Amino acid sequence: MNKFYITTAIPYVNAKPHIGHALEFVQADTIARYNRIIGNDVLFLCGGDENAIKNVQAAEKAKRPIQEFIDENTKCFYDLSKKLNVQFTVWQKGSDSKHHLSSQKLWELCALAGKIYKKRYKGLYCVGCELFYEKEELDQNGECLEHPGRKLEEVEEENYFFKLSDYQKQLNELIETDTIAILPANRKKEMLAFLKRGLRDISVSRSNTRAKNWGVSVPGDPAQKMYVWFDALNIYQSGIGFNWDMDKYKKWWPANLHVVGKGILRFHAIYWPAFLLAAELELPKKIFVHDYLTVNGQKMSKTIGNIVDPIPLINKYGADALRYYLLAKVSPFSDGDFSEEKLKQAYNSDLANGLGNLVARVAKLCENSGFDYPEKEKHVFVKDSPLVEYLEEFRFDEALKLIWYEISSLDRTIQDKTPWKLAGEDLHETLLFLVEELRSISNELKPFLPETAEKIKEQFKGPKIISQKPLFPRIYTP
RNA sequence: GCCAGGGUAGCUUAGCGGUAGAGCACAGGAUUCAUAUCCCUGCGGUCGUGGGUCCGACUCCCACCCCUGGUACCA
DSSP: OOEEEEEOOOOSSSSSHHHHHHHHHHHHHHHHHHHTTTEEEEEEEEEBOOOOOHHHHHHHHTTOOOOOOOOOHHHHHHHHHTTTTOOSSSSTTTTSSSHHHHHHHHHHHHHHHEEEEEEEEEEEEEEEEEEEEEEGGOTTTTSSSSTTTTEHHHHHHEEEEEOOGGHHHHHHHHHHHHHHEEESHHHHHHHHHHHHHHHOEOOOOTTTTTTTTTTTEEEEEEEEEOHHHHHHTTHHHHHTTTTTTTHHHHOOOSSSSEEEEEEGIIIIIIHHHHHHTTTTTOSSSSSEEEEEEETTTTTOOOTTTTOOOOOHHHHHOOOHHHHHHHSSSSSTTTEEEOOOHHHHHIIIIIIIIIIIIIHHHHHHHHHOOOOOOOOOOOOOOOOOOOHHHHHHHHHHHHHHHHHHHHHHHHHHHHHHGGGGOOOOHHHHHHHHHHHHHHHHHHHHTTTTTTHHHHHHHHTTSSSSSSOOSSSSOOOOOO
16 A cells, blocks of 8 residues: 655635635545545645735734634635545644644754855835835836835845755756656746746745744744745645654655645745755655636636635535536636536536436436346556546546546437336346446546545445435526 | 747637547437436537748748736745
8 A cells, every 4th residue: 555645735824715725625635535546545635824924914904813813714724625525634734833843843954954044135125015025026116016105115134044046956857857746747847947047045034023923933043933935835744743743754755746726836846845855855756736717717806806705606506516617627737717607507517417317317217127236346447547547647627528428428328228118138237237337437436526426326336226316406597 | 028838619628731529508300217308410610810831731930919827035
């Protein structure tokens, strides 16, 4: 049995989850479930990036105590995962003291290796945003886009820096040779292009004042907090015991797969491996980079007010319906679009008329026949089969297309054999074939639509098969 | 600005030198085991725009337009 350690990105908890988070959860869960089915020992981690300054700002805006605000938002993400049947094994909070100690250990290892040093940093600071900006990021008046009319201050601060520049050659080699594999290939090229331009050292700490005294303290310097990414990435290690249960850590590290959105690839492909190299720890094996969801062709944004909350959709259509949409109708390697209209369409044509109707008609035929259908075990994830290849390449859309082709083939077979006109051995043989095919389909659906797969399995396990209420009742109203 | 990827029927997309394929949606027909379902047939494309190469281009070359991402110490 091989171990398989998979992570999603650690969501920011400054706001409630949206449908984009659901996309990543479901993609990663499908990979995790697939690995469990083929017999791997799986650990599936998510958590909350709770130490970012933006969380503090969001809490202040909401006039709430920080910890309370964060705990509440974190719970929303956790609840979403539950509602989507996403089976995380570990949920690591960034505000957890174990995580703090673990991150301090990582820092100490980097410092011990001589890769962290102190330097004065001078930059243009926007008090409104509480962020530093580069000159190129500002408008023609030299003011930040969010706060026009407000002058930026030149702030000088002493920070700790990480010697990222030492790792350019090594990282290039690691990515080039797929020692750290980045999928799809154009994302790998993007990172190689980034490396080619040369790496600068990065600041990895903030003054307590600037961090609003929130976050992980720098070891040996209580006046400074860690740069959020330094500790956020380390959630992948702190969640599995780094510096608090080393046996557990040794069992699971390194990560076999990080699932991330395209916007945070650099942190995972460049910074994270560099920190680990400095600390002389092992490196993640693979990074799967998905794109984003638009809504009705528009980018989701608070300003436009088109953020889609997945919870009501799950309540209305069911977790598997949303899972189906996100996996089958969104291309994993390019931006996909979401609208409730499209979800409803996919629900009615593919789930209600397709899978659901097929299940209903076969069940009724079996019930009417009065025959027995003894259960047989069958493996569907056969090495080198197209379905497995699609799964290994994260082509969930193609994988489901394949399964839906089988569904419509079965419908055609039924049409062709007209079992309602048959009797005796002819009928039994035909129905046995249909039942076996349906059992295969339910097995194949397990990583994608776990609840539905289970229902079909139960209904068709035999020996007696009877009709039950529809899996996906058709939806007529808007 | 520069770099990478993309623009194919209403929607999602396959094809990447030899008279455009699929699914959904839509229209008609047939059937009744089934969730007004399923099955069959049909409708629907000057393949982003303008040039060029070639006997022949969605497919190769050039220019331009639009979309997405990257272009670091914001996430």
